[in-house]
Amino acid sequence: MDSKIVSLRSKLEIYKSGSGGGNIADCPVRDVIQGISNKWSSLLMMALAEKPYRFGELRRLVPDISQRMLTQTLHDLQRDGYVHREVFPTKPPSVEYSLTDLGRSMFGPLQQLLQWAELNHGAVRAARATFDAV
Amino acid sequence: MDSKIVSLRSKLEIYKSGSGGGNIADCPVRDVIQGISNKWSSLLMMALAEKPYRFGELRRLVPDISQRMLTQTLHDLQRDGYVHREVFPTKPPSVEYSLTDLGRSMFGPLQQLLQWAELNHGAVRAARATFDAV
DNA sequence: TTATATTGGTCTCAAAAAGAGACCAGCACT
DNA sequence: AGTGCTGGTCTCTTTTTGAGACCAATATAA
Numbered sequence: 001m002d003s004k005i006v007s008l009r010s011k012l013e014i015y016k017s018g019s020g021g022g023n024i025a026d027c028p029v030r031d032v033i034q035g036i037s038n039k040w041s042s043l044l045m046m047a048l049a050e051k052p053y054r055f056g057e058l059r060r061l062v063p064d065i066s067q068r069m070l071t072q073t074l075h076d077l078q079r080d081g082y083v084h085r086e087v088f089p090t091k092p093p094s095v096e097y098s099l100t101d102l103g104r105s106m107f108g109p110l111q112q113l114l115q116w117a118e119l120n121h122g123a124v125r126a127a128r129a130t131f132d133a134v
Numbered sequence: 135m136d137s138k139i140v141s142l143r144s145k146l147e148i149y150k151s152g153s154g155g156g157n158i159a160d161c162p163v164r165d166v167i168q169g170i171s172n173k174w175s176s177l178l179m180m181a182l183a184e185k186p187y188r189f190g191e192l193r194r195l196v197p198d199i200s201q202r203m204l205t206q207t208l209h210d211l212q213r214d215g216y217v218h219r220e221v222f223p224t225k226p227p228s229v230e231y232s233l234t235d236l237g238r239s240m241f242g243p244l245q246q247l248l249q250w251a252e253l254n255h256g257a258v259r260a261a262r263a264t265f266d267a268v
Numbered sequence: 269t270t271a272t273a274t275t276g277g278t279c280t281c282a283a284a285a286a287g288a289g290a291c292c293a294g295c296a297c298t
Numbered sequence: 299a300g301t302g303c304t305g306g307t308c309t310c311t312t313t314t315t316g317a318g319a320c321c322a323a324t325a326t327a328a
Contacts, residue, residue: 028255032251032255034173037175038171042171055305065287066289068287068289068306068308078265079262081264091295091296093294095304105250109250112243113167113240113246114167117166123236124169127236173315190274201318205276225323228276
């Protein structure tokens with residue numbers, strides 16, 4: 001696993017950067033990462049990266065999310081600037097969610113991680129099986 | 135398996151892949167991602183990517199993690215095969231945590247996301263400010 | 269000697285977050 | 299008049315997390 005210049009800086013510095021007092025607790029990178037490190041964010045980002053979806057469509061697409069958490073996660077993604085919410089004056093009104101430019105930008109690296117997961121889920125499951133067998 | 139250029143596939147397919155019944159709920163990629171999409175995993179991965187650390191060192195490095203969650207997150211990362219735990223027979227015994235090959239492999243794409251966060255946290259904070267101002 | 273600190277945890281209890289599901293208003297269709 | 303669809307919110311319960319006490323064995327300090 002030769003790191004081909006993954007980073008000239010100490011890796012921890014990425015997290016520490018910007019925190020003047022050297023306190024890793026209120027680090028802006030942590031702040032950003034924690035906004036997307038939750039159960040549903042990456043899944044919804046992935047759905048919306050494919051195409052815009054309406055609220056009910058997302059709910060059907062992800063059957064095991066509660067309506068409450070779908071509302072809340074979309075709200076948080078919108079607040080952080082990844083998702084655009086648009087209400088259409090149909091009857092009843094319909095709401096469409098889509099990625100913003102910032103959202104598409106963030107989805108690039110996120111997708112790399114998802115691809116890694118796709119390629120390596122066998123190894124992870126094997127590791128779990130080994131660990132649990134002991 | 136056959137396509138190198140994943141962007142040609144529907145992005146949702148990454149999540150759906152492997153789920154025979156087409157049910158996105160028990161998808162292996164979701165399974166893997168959710169193991170690292172929690173509050174402390176990426177932070178500890180980043181610390182251990184720099185160098186191995188002992189339990190107490192990690193606790194001091196991340197002052198706002200509770201001892202309970204540090205134990206649990208390290209345990210989960212070890213179970214998924216990202217982290218190696220080694221006990222040294224000092225007195226009192228010391229425990230060192232380090233990344234496995236799988237962990238280093240996963241940290242590659244994860245680091246891309248962290249770098250994105252470092253570069254774009256200004257935009258995210260601005261989006262939040264705009265959203266909250268309304 | 270006695271007191272205190274260190275190691276890496278676990279245990280309990282309180283607080284926060286998430287899940288389940290009822291409920292809502294407005295309108296269309298039957 | 300009843301039913302269904304829209305995108306939510308509200309309440310209640312369960313799960314997860316946080317705060318902090320406690321642990322045994324040893325080393326160091328007083």
